[in-house]
Amino acid sequence: MNFLGAHILSINQFDTQDVERLFSIADQMQPYAHRELKTRVLEGAILGSLFFEPSTRTRISFGCAFNLLGGQVRETTEIKSSALAKGESLYDTARVISGYSDIIVMRHTMDGSVEEFSKASRVPVINAGDGSAEHPSQALLDLYTIKKELNIEGEINGLNIALVGDLKYGRTVHSLCKLLKLYKNISFTLISPSELKMPKDIVDDLLKSGHEVNETENMETGLGDKHLVYLTRIQEERFNNQEEANTYRGRFRLNQSIYTAHCEPDTVIMHPLPRDSRAEANELDNDLNQHPSLAIFRQADNGVLIRMALFALTLGIEKDIHLTSNKVNWYTDRRF
Numbered sequence: 001m002n003f004l005g006a007h008i009l010s011i012n013q014f015d016t017q018d019v020e021r022l023f024s025i026a027d028q029m030q031p032y033a034h035r036e037l038k039t040r041v042l043e044g045a046i047l048g049s050l051f052f053e054p055s056t057r058t059r060i061s062f063g064c065a066f067n068l069l070g071g072q073v074r075e076t077t078e079i080k081s082s083a084l085a086k087g088e089s090l091y092d093t094a095r096v097i098s099g100y101s102d103i104i105v106m107r108h109t110m111d112g113s114v115e116e117f118s119k120a121s122r123v124p125v126i127n128a129g130d131g132s133a134e135h136p137s138q139a140l141l142d143l144y145t146i147k148k149e150l151n152i153e154g155e156i157n158g159l160n161i162a163l164v165g166d167l168k169y170g171r172t173v174h175s176l177c178k179l180l181k182l183y184k185n186i187s188f189t190l191i192s193p194s195e196l197k198m199p200k201d202i203v204d205d206l207l208k209s210g211h212e213v214n215e216t217e218n219m220e221t222g223l224g225d226k227h228l229v230y231l232t233r234i235q236e237e238r239f240n241n242q243e244e245a246n247t248y249r250g251r252f253r254l255n256q257s258i259y260t261a262h263c264e265p266d267t268v269i270m271h272p273l274p275r276d277s278r279a280e281a282n283e284l285d286n287d288l289n290q291h292p293s294l295a296i297f298r299q300a301d302n303g304v305l306i307r308m309a310l311f312a313l314t315l316g317i318e319k320d321i322h323l324t325s326n327k328v329n330w331y332t333d334r335r336f
């Protein structure tokens with residue numbers, strides 16, 4: 001794909017070469033994300049950050065990524081703080097905000113809303129999550145993490161992965177399946193309540209691409225023999241009411257004793273976060289926090305690298321980043 005000036009709306013836009021190109025730029029971002037070097041390559045540029053749905057990681061890591069490249073961020077959070085609450089259309093919002101910004105990152109509750117917004121935007125738009133549809137930058141940082149955790153150079157063919165939880169509404173697993181589909185001989189075990197299964201079109205696409213798919217409600221048997229287990233939260237915000245969400249909460253949990261009994265000793269544990277740590281859910285127990293195979297915080301850290309790389313490629317500055325770089329002059333030691 002031609003990244004320059006492109007909207008990044010769906011993982012379907014990417015092929016394996018695009019992914020490798022993005023990952024190679026992400027690798028080059030490490031000294032900046034790790035606060036060894038600073039750059040001013042995007043000095044004067046403005047990111048319009050529109051999060052019309054709650055976010056911690058995606059909003060802040062996109063903002064940090066832009067700041068780390070030397071740019072500035074202007075934020076709107078929540079529909080009620082924007083003119084959308086007064087009946088303004090996505091079209092008008094896009095026309096206006098794209099006059100103030102060089103690039104826009106947007107999250108919204110409705111499937112397809114970011115694409116609709118992008119059609120009226122005069123600058124590139126990156127989808128930071130639209131309803132239960134897609135979360136492309138998350139899938140890219142997930143695959144980047146998978147490769148790092150499993151020490152895979154090049155393509156990730158032959159992976160054996162379990163996806164667990166709310167596979168119906170979880171946009172991260174939808175985008176991740178679309179991305180993994182590009183590779184070969186992947187065995188997917190999809191563990192969910194029968195009412196929250198992966199959408200049929202995504203499963204059909206995986207099968208058509210030659211992958212193996214097993215769907216089950218039995219977590220214990222589903223976890224065996226996996227390189228990787230990817231847990232997800234029950235997406236309570238997509239349900240008609242809390243009671244309905246409550247019927248699924250806590251159905252699938254991973255803790256140290258379940259891991260020891262059913263996973264390989266080095267099965268990598270991933271989760272896009274947030275994990276629901278309330279007692280009635282506790283889908284990924286704190287007793288695994290010190291486990292060396294728990295990758296969830298390294299995964300979240302990788303979000304900055306991937307988002308820096310997306311900005312670098314869409315704004316065409318990937319070759320210029322090091323031209324204005326200097327060592328940082330503040331205390332940067334991280335405790336862990």
Ligand code: CP
Nearest residue numbers: 055056057058272273
């Ligand atoms: N993974 C993810 O999208 O997290 P946030 O909702 O905190 O952005």
